[in-house]
Amino acid sequence: MKKILFVASEGVPFIKTGGLADVVGSLPKCIDKEYFDVRVMIPKYSCITEEMKQKMTFKTYFHMDFNWKNEYVGIMEAKEDGVTYYFIDNESMFSGFKPYSDNVLEEVTKFSFFSKAALSALALIDFRPDVIHCHDWQTGLVPVYLRERFQGSEFFRGIKSIMTIHNLKFQGKWDVKTVKSITGLPDYFFTPDKLEAYKDANLLKGGIVYADAITTVSDTYAEEIKTPFYGEGMDGLLRAREKDLRGIVNGIDYDDFNPETDKYIEHNYNAVNFRKEKIKNKRALQAELGLEQDDKKMLIGIVSRLTDQKGFDLINYMMEEMCQDAVQIVILGTGEEQYENMFRHFDWKYNNKVSANIFYSEALSHKFYSACDAFLMPSLFEPCGLSQLMALRYGTVPIVRETGGLKDTVEPYNEYESQGTGFSFSNYNAHEMLTAIRYAEHIYYDKKREWNKIIDRGMAADFSWHVSAKKYQEMYDWLIG
Incomplete structure (x- = not known):
C-alpha cells in the first residue's frame, strides 16, 4: 500500500474559498483505495463551521520551536467520505473570520508555521507517507523543510514531494531578512537558485526548486507558464525544471454536479431528456x-x-x-x-x-x-x-x-x-x-x-x-x- 499525504490550505467539505478546496476534497476520494492510502492535512481554522468541528476528534499535541517561540501544535482527526483528514491546530495562527487575510506578512508567517508543523506531526500520528503532495504557495516550504531539517532522520529519509501549482500568480513573497528569521532556515537557502527571487524570499519558488515533481492543473497551462507572459517571473525556473513538470487537468465531482439528481435545481434532467x-x-x-x-x-x-x-x-x-x-x-x-x-x-x-x-x-x-x-x-x-x-x-x-x-x-x-x-x-x-x-x-x-x-x-x-x-x-x- 502506497501512502500519500495531501498538504493544503483548504479542502471541502471543511473549508473552501475557491477551486483549490474542490481539488483537495474530491481527488483523494477517487484515487484507487486498493493501492493507495491517501490522507489530507489542512489547518484547523476557527472559522470552520461548528457542524464540521463536531466531526473532529483530538489526536495529540506537541510544542515546536518556530519564529523564536515555543508554539503549541494540536492535531485533530476526522473521517469524511472514506478519507482521513488531519487538522493542525493553533489558535493564534488560525483565528479570524476567514481562512486568509490581506496581511501578507501574517499569511507568510502562518503558512510557514503550518508547513513545519505538518512535517513535525507525521511521526506522532504514525503515518509515514511515501509522497507528500503540496498545493500552492501556502505549502511551498514543505519540500524545503523536508530537505533541510527532516531528511536526516530515519523516518523521513526517502519521502518524495510534489508541488502542484493551481495559480502561479500567488507566490507568498516577503523580504529575505524577515522570512529567514520566521522560518529559521539558514542563509544557504536564500540565494537566487533557491528561495530568493528579485530580492525577496519567495515560498512558492522554494517549493518548485525542492520538490521532486511539479504539476499544474492543465497541459496548456504547463506550457504557458514557461513563457514570460504567463510565467509571473518564474518562467526561467520552470523551463529549467520542465522535465519534472507536467499538466493534469482538474475534474469535478460528478455526484455534486449532476443535473439528474441536483437538489438545487427546479427540474432534474439528463443527456436523454x-x-x-x-x-x-x-x-x-x-x-x-x-x-x-x-x-x-x-x-x-x-x-x-x-x-x-x-x-x-x-x-x-x-x-x-x-x-x-x-x-x-x-x-x-x-x-x-x-x-x-x-x-x-x-x-x-x-x-x-x-x-x-x-x-x-x-x-x-x-x-x-x-x-x-x-x-x-x-x-x-x-x-x-x-x-x-x-x-x-x-x-x-x-x-x-x-x-x-x-x-x-x-x-x-x-x-x-x-x-x-x-x-x-x-x-x-x-x-x-x-x-x-x-x-x-x-x-x-x-x-x-x-x-x-x-x-x-x-x-x-x-x-x-x-x-x-x-x-x-x-x-x-x-x-x-
Whole structure:
C-alpha cells in the first residue's frame, strides 16, 4: 500500500474559498483505495463551521520551536467520505473570520508555521507517507523543510514531494531578512537558485526548486507558464525544471454536479431528456430573477470572481453591444468594484435583459448551470477553470478564450465536420470575443439541431475526477518507483 499525504490550505467539505478546496476534497476520494492510502492535512481554522468541528476528534499535541517561540501544535482527526483528514491546530495562527487575510506578512508567517508543523506531526500520528503532495504557495516550504531539517532522520529519509501549482500568480513573497528569521532556515537557502527571487524570499519558488515533481492543473497551462507572459517571473525556473513538470487537468465531482439528481435545481434532467426538461429551469430562473419570460431568448450565464484575470475588461468594453442582441445575460459573483458597478449599471439600464447578482450562492450557481443556454468565460489566463466543466455537464454551451484549461477542455465547434463542445476565440481581444458570442447566437437561433448536438457532445464528455486520478496515480507510482 502506497501512502500519500495531501498538504493544503483548504479542502471541502471543511473549508473552501475557491477551486483549490474542490481539488483537495474530491481527488483523494477517487484515487484507487486498493493501492493507495491517501490522507489530507489542512489547518484547523476557527472559522470552520461548528457542524464540521463536531466531526473532529483530538489526536495529540506537541510544542515546536518556530519564529523564536515555543508554539503549541494540536492535531485533530476526522473521517469524511472514506478519507482521513488531519487538522493542525493553533489558535493564534488560525483565528479570524476567514481562512486568509490581506496581511501578507501574517499569511507568510502562518503558512510557514503550518508547513513545519505538518512535517513535525507525521511521526506522532504514525503515518509515514511515501509522497507528500503540496498545493500552492501556502505549502511551498514543505519540500524545503523536508530537505533541510527532516531528511536526516530515519523516518523521513526517502519521502518524495510534489508541488502542484493551481495559480502561479500567488507566490507568498516577503523580504529575505524577515522570512529567514520566521522560518529559521539558514542563509544557504536564500540565494537566487533557491528561495530568493528579485530580492525577496519567495515560498512558492522554494517549493518548485525542492520538490521532486511539479504539476499544474492543465497541459496548456504547463506550457504557458514557461513563457514570460504567463510565467509571473518564474518562467526561467520552470523551463529549467520542465522535465519534472507536467499538466493534469482538474475534474469535478460528478455526484455534486449532476443535473439528474441536483437538489438545487427546479427540474432534474439528463443527456436523454434535456431537450424537453432543461427549458423548465430556464423559465424558473427568468421568473426568479425578474427577466422577460421568453423560451426562445438565448440566455448567457456568468459565474465568476469579477476580476481582470477572468476577462471582465473585455466584457466591459462590449457589454453595450451585447445588450443590443436578442440575448439575456445573467451574472453571479463578487470582485473588483468597477466590474460589480458595471454589471449593476447594465442591470438598471436593461432590466428585462440583464440580471446582476453581486453576491455568491451555491444554490443559485447550480440554477445558472442548469438554466442557461451558453456560459461565458473570456479569461486572460485560466490554469484550469472548473466552471466550463460544470457548464458542459449541465448541457450549457461554453464560450471561452483559448487559454490554459479552457483550451484543453472545450473543443471549438466546427460546423463543417459537426464537431466540438463549445465556442472559442484565441486572442485576448474584445472584438474577437464578440465575434465568438455572435457566432454562437447564429447557431443557437438558425441551426437548432446543430446546437443540440453540441450539447450532446458536451454532456457525453467525461471530466470526472476518475480520469485525472489515474494520471496522478501514474505519477505517484513513477516517483515511488
